[in-house]
Amino acid sequence: MKNSMKLLALVLVAAAALFGAVQPAQAQAQGTTAVSVNVNGIVILYYYSSVNVTMPADLLGSQAVSAGAAAPTAVAVATGAEATLANPTSATPVSLAAMNLDILNAWSVRSLNTASGTTQVTISGTQDTLTAGAGNVITIDDRQVRATSGAFGATSTFPSAGTFVTPQTGDVRLVLDMSATTATGNFAGGNYTLTAVNL
């Protein structure tokens, strides 16, 4: 009987030790529920509300070359060499009726779209004439747009994916007719409109 009591005591001590090793159930409540949210398509267009370029005084003198002359190079016409003015068909004589004014980095777009969706930037305009004085004008003959390193056209389409974080930047080309330009001056009045949409 004495040995039995010792064994019982030993078992109780072991049991107590084991109980002590087990953490008591923590008084807490936990639950989980489903959650969802719709993220609609978003397009953000960054643009410049005014574009002011200064053509070098000797621009036409150096660019208006005769047939067979070397191709004219682009000339910076804005701070930071962002915009350039160049002959559209460099191997042929410069045509004052079709001078390309390229406005680089003129726009940027952020887009949230479907995974395989694309975004399209379109250019248009309502005022074609820049006037410095009576009979002294520059006419915008055409407006084009491109995503950086793309090709100029009436529209530019590019994949939307990733552009919400890293905007897609692009350029604007104005094809200028300077055949009716008779004197230097401050030419104002033309415009262009950019529109960005998710397709």
Place this chain on the structure above:
Amino acid sequence: MWAERGRLPSIGLRLAGAALVSLCTWPAAGVPPAPPRPAVGFQIELPRLVELDSIGGRDLLATGNAPTNGLVTGLSFDLGSYSAAGASRPHALRARVVRRVEKLWRVALEGSTKESDAHEVRVELIAPDGTVGALGVAGEPAAKIAIRAVPLNPVRIEEGGTAFLQGGVELELDLATARQAGRYEGSISVTVIPR
């Protein structure tokens, strides 16, 4: 003493031995331990689904961005004059959209929770692929929105003669981490611990 060798152990000894065996075999090897059991009467109630208000262009206006127009379907940001020195580039987008869920959970104040005035609340967002702190588009592992969850201070309410502790959450969705539009899903895990 030897005369007692053939006797069965006493009742107390047998019960203690059974208890010891039970402790040694629980939990069974290879079986994950059961989650902590809540105290009696300490059950949390949550809705089956939390549908947040959809996110669109207007939310970007509310986050401090300054567009030229306020069209919901398209936002235009004027960068100023192109010829200005150091012409502007697209600025960083303030795209942290906040959604509040005022009544997300509640627990009845009875049993062990009745006397507790302070509770610790943990809220966690989990995307379908298991990513913590995000919601995701099902089937599009790369499509996620990072979310920060801030529990709202619980309040005591009465309903049908029963006192409840009710709480919500403020979710801050970082839209700048989104790669695409669509339906983002996941789950909210709420843990309430009386102090």
